[in-house]
Amino acid sequence: MRSGTLIQLCAGRYYQGSGVLSHLGEDAALLGTRVWILADRQVWPKVEQAVTSVLTEHGITWQVHLFSGGCCPANYRAAAEAGRAFGADAVIGVGGGRALDAAKIAADLMEVRVITVPTSAATCAASAWLAVEYTDQGAFVGNYWSRYPPFAVVADLDILVRDCPPRYNIIGFVDAMAKYPEISYNILHSGQWEQNTFSHSARLLARSTYDLLLSSGGAVYEALEQGREDPMTEDCICAALQLTGLISAMACGGKQAAISHSLYSYFCTCRPEIRSRFLHGELVGASLVYQLAVNGAPRTEQEALDRFLRRFELPACLEELGLADTPEEQNSLFAFLAEHMPIADPRELERLRTQATLLFHGLK
Template sequence: MLDGNNIQVGAGRYAQCHGALKQIGQEVSFCGKTAYIVTDSTVWSKTGHIVKESMEKSGIRFTVDEFDGPSTQKSFEWIAKRLRDTGSEVVVGLGGGKVIDIAKGAGNLTDRKIITAPTSAATCAAYAVLYVTYGEDGSVACSQFLTHEISAVLVDLDFVADDCPARYLASGIADAMAKKPEFYFTMLNLGAEGMTATSEVATGIADYTYKNYIKKALQAIEDAKNRVDSALLDDVICMNIMLTGMVSDLSTGGKQLAIAHNFYDAVCCLHREARKNFLHGEIVGLAIPLQMAVNGSPQKETDEAKTLLAAMGIPTRIEQLGIDCTPETVRELIDYTHRKTIPEDKALYEKIKECMKVIM
C-alpha cells in the first residue's frame, strides 16, 4: 500500500503547557549528553536563561548558534558541519518555523536526534516529520521527510500564547485550514489511489480541525490578544501544531496535491517582496477560497471561509499582498500554480484560471 514508505506520526513526546521549556534539559538527557541549539538572537534573549538553567540542571553540555540564514540546503549543510564539529548528539530547534526546519534538515543529514521548541503557533513545523527546502532564489525547492521521528516537542505557552503576536496564531490557523480543501482535492484527483487508510484518517483530522476553527478561531485570537489563558486557546494552539502536523505526517506514504500551498510557492518564487512582508499561513490562507472554488465547494462554504479569513486579518485578495493584478502577473501565478499541481491536466488549468476571480 505504501510502497515501502514508513509512517512516522510526529514526535516521541509532546508537551504543551506553561513552563514547558524548563523540561528541555531532561528531554535532551533521554537522547544524549550533548546538544546543539539552533535559534535566533531575539528568541535566545528571551529564552536563553531558562534553557541554560535546565541544561545545567540535567548535566547537558550544549552549544548555541544564533543563526539567521535561510532554510536552504546550504544552511542545512553548514549546521550539520557544526553538529559534527561540536560532537553534539542532539539538535534543538528553538524558535519559529524557519529555525525549526533548519534544525530538522541538519539533524536528518547527520542522523542526530531532534527536539523542537516552537515560540509561535504559526505552523505545524515543530511536529511534522517533513521540512521545506528553499532554493537560493527564495522559491520552494522541495519538501523532504525525516528518516526518524522528532524525539520531543516542547510548546511553552509562556512564549507561544503570552509573548507572541496574535497575528502568528491567525496565520497558523489559516495554514491548518487549508488541509481540508487540499485533501479533498487530492481525493477528487487520485480516486481509489488516494484512498489509503492513513490518508482517510488524515482527512478526518483535517475535517475536525476545520470545523473547530470555524467555531473557535476568532475567540482564540481574541484570547491571544488579551492574554487570556483559556482552554479554547490551548486547544487551538494544539490543533495548529500537533493535529495539523499529524495530518502531514499521516500522508508520508501518499501523494498530496495542493493548490493553496502551490499558490504560496508561486508567490515565493515570483514575488519575493510579498513573501518578506507576509507570513506563510497568510499567503496560503489567501488561496483557500481559490482551492475551494476549484474543488466545486458550495458557494456558501467558500464565502464562510473567506469571511473568517478576513476577520482574522488574513489577506483575501492578491493585491493585498502588494502585487499588481495585471493580466501578465495573474497569468504567471496561474501558470506556476498549475505546473506545480498537475501540469498535464489542461482542464485544471482552465479551472484555476476561471476561479482566480474569487481572490481578485
Template sequence: MISTTLFPGRYVQGEGARRQIGSDLSRLGARGLVICGPTVFRKALPDYEPFMRKAVDVTVETYRGECSDEEIARLLGLALHSKAQFIVGLGGGKVLDTAKAVAYEARLPVAVVPTIAGTDAPCSALSVIYTEEGAFKRYLVLPRNPDLVLVDTEIVARAPVRLLVSGMGDALATWFEAESCRKAYASNMTGNVGSLSAYALARLCYDTLLEDGLAARTACEARIVTPSLERIVEANTLLSGLGFESGGLATSHSIHNGLTVLERTHAFYHGEKVAFGTLASLFLTDKPVDVIDEVFDFCESVGLPTTLGQIGLADVSDEELLAVAEASCAEGETIHNESVPVTPRSVFAALKGADAEGRRRAR
C-alpha cells in the same frame, strides 16, 4: 492498498512546558546544538536555557535568515565540530525546518521547540528548502519525524498575534487538501494513501479553527493562556502537522509556492499565503457557495488575507499572476493531487476569482 500515518516521537504542550525540557532532551543524549534566530536568542532563549542546562550540555548558535542549503551546510559543520549528540530547533518554522535538515545530515535525533504557533512544520518529517533569496526551492522529505516536539503555550501567548493567525492560515488548508487527496486516492508525504485517522484529524483541525479561532486570537491579544488558545495551538501545530503529512497536500501549498516567485510576497508569512491559496482552491475545485462563505467569514474574523492586495499584490499584472499559476502547476507540485483538471489557466482564474470575492465582500 497500503496506508501510512506519521507521528512525532513525543508531543508535549502546555503552559510552562519548558520547565521539563531538560529531562526530555536527556533522553536524546548528553550534549546538543541549539539553533535559534537572533530575536529568539535575545527574547526567548533565557526562558529555556536554564531548564536545558539542568540536565544536558548545550551549545547555542544563531540562524542566518533562510532554510537554505548553504545555511544547513554551515550549521552541520558546527554540529560535527561540537560533537553534538542531538539537535534542537528553537523558534519559528524556518528555524525548525533548518534544525530538522541539519539533524538529518548529521544523523542525529532532533528536538523541535516552537516559540510560536505559526506553521504546521514542527511535527513533520519535512523541511522546506528555499534559495538564499527566499524563493521556494524544493521539499526535503526526511526519513523520520522529530523525536520530540515541545510547545510552551505561555511563550506562544507572548508572541505577536499575527503569527498565531498565520498558523491558523496554514492549518486552514489541512482538511481541504487532505479531503482532495482522499477523493483522488492521492498519496500523502510517504507515497502511500492516508489513513482514517489522518483524515479524521484533518477534519478535527478545521472544526477546531472555526470554533476556537476568534477566541484564541483574543486570548493572544491579551497575552493569556485559555482553553481556546490551547486548542488552537494544538490545531496549528499537531493536528495540522499530522493532517497535512499523513492526509496529503494539494492546491493551497502549491499556490503558496507559486506566490513566492513574486518578491513582493516575501514580506508575508507562509500561513498568510497558504490561506489565500485555500481561498483560490475553493474556486478551482468548485466548492458550494455555503462553504466559500464559511471560509471567507472565518478568514475575515481572525484577520487572514482575502484579497491579493493583502499579500502585497494590489498592483499585480495578469502576466505576473499567470507566472504564479504556472509555478503552482510545475511538475511534482501537489496541486496535481486534485481530482479536477488543473492547468495554469484554471489556476489563474481561481486566483482572480478568490481576489474578486474578497474585494466584493470588503465593499
C-alpha cells in the same frame, strides 16, 4: 495502503502546557550530554535563560548557533558542520517554522535526533517529519524527508500564549486550516492519492481541525491578547502544532499541498518581493477562499472563511497581496501550477482558470 509503503508518523513525545519546558532537559539527557541549539536570532533572547538553565540542571553541555533567514543549504549546512565539530549528541531547534525545519535537516546531516521548541503556534514544522527546503535565494525546492521525526516537541504555553504576538498565532491557524481544502482537492483531482484509511483519516482530521479553528479563532484571539490560557485556547494550539503535523504525516507530506501552498511556492520563486512582505500563513490564506470554490464548496462556506480572514485583516485574495490581475501574471501563475501540481486531467487547469477573478479579487 500498498504493501511496503513507509508511513511517516510524528514525534513520539509531545508536551503542551505552562512550564513544560522543564521536560526539555529530561529528554535531551536521553539522547546524550552535548546539545547543539539552533535558535532563531530574534526570539532566542526571550527564551535563552529558560532553555539553558533547564539543560544545565540536567548536566547537559550546550552551545548555541543563531539562525536567521530561510531553511536553505547555507544555513543548515553551516549549522550541521558546527554541530559536528562540537560533538553534539542531539540538536534542539528553537523558533518558528524556518528555524525548526533547518534544525531538523541539520540534525539529519549530523545523524542525531532533534527536539523542537516552537515559539509560536504558527507552524506544524515542530511536529512534522518533513522539512520544507528553499534555495539560498529563497526559491522553493521541495520537501526534505529526514531519517526520523522529531524526538520530542516541547510547546510551553508560557512562551506561546504570553510571549508571542497573538496575530502570529492566528496566522498559523490559517495555515493549519489550509490542510482540509487542499487535501480534499488532491483526493479529487491530483491522481496521486490512493483511497485508503490514511487518506480518508487525513481528510477527516483536517476537516475537524478546520472547523475548530474557524469557529473558535475569534475567542482564542481575545484570550491570547489577554495572555490567558483556557481549554479552547489549548485545543486550538494543539490543533495547529501537533494535529496538523499528524495530518501532514498521514497525507505523506507533499500530498497535502494543492493550489494554496503551490501558490506560496510561486511567490517564493517568481515574486520574492511579495514573499518578503507577508508571513507564510498570510500568503497561503490569500487563496483559500478560491481553493474552497474550485473544490465545489457551498457559497456559505466560502463566505464564512472570507469573514474569518477579514476579521483579522488578513489577505483574502491575491489583489490584497499586491498582485495585479494581468494576462501576463495569469499566464505565469497558471503555468507554474501546471508544472508543480500533479493534476491528473489536463482540462483541470482550464477549469481553475475560469475562476481567476475570484482568485485575484475575492468574493464580491
